Amino acid sequence: MGIKLIKISTIYFLIGVALGYGMSISHIYALSPVHVHINLLGWTALTLAGIVYYLFPGAGNSKLGKWHFWLHNLGLPIMMGSLAVMIVTKNEALAASTAVGASLVMISVVLFTINIWKNVKPKN
């Protein structure tokens, strides 16, 4: 999962930076929370997780690693997409799907933590 995470994190990076760039040019900062979390939960957190998984393939190739990968990469686009549409349309109903996405990300981070404690071991 290491290399997949590193590659996918650059997509979040590209979108996050493009959004920051757009906000700077337009002087419209409404999507700031989307920019922040795409960059931090998408780029920073996932590229770090990818490096850890690359260094410790026992963690990267475990079932926990796969569940972490899929729940994070399902939850984050749902969370960010819903939040962005909610901010733009001012439709508060989208808070529910934002929360669903955030909950998936939350679960994925719990699994990541268990995975690291269980499967990251010193190399002999």
Ligand code: HEM
């Ligand atoms: C060319 C790249 C980037 C541009 C042009 C940019 C632009 C911006 C802008 C315009 C804001 C809103 C400032 C405001 O509301 O006053 C912002 C906030 C923020 N950006 Fe970026 N950004 C970039 C890259 C990044 C990256 C790579 C990260 C994280 C890894 C990041 C993290 C943040 C954070 C945490 C905030 C919120 C700061 C706060 O609330 O005080 N940004 N950025």
Ligand code: HEM
């Ligand atoms: C599922 C996980 C997360 C949820 C649900 C979440 C939720 C939130 C919420 C509700 C806010 C306040 C937004 C506002 O007042 O406009 C916030 C702000 C912020 N969060 Fe998160 N967060 C999460 C993960 C993270 C992570 C992992 C980081 C950093 C690595 C982070 C960094 C920040 C920053 C820098 C701000 C301030 C942004 C600003 O001033 O616009 N968050 N977050």
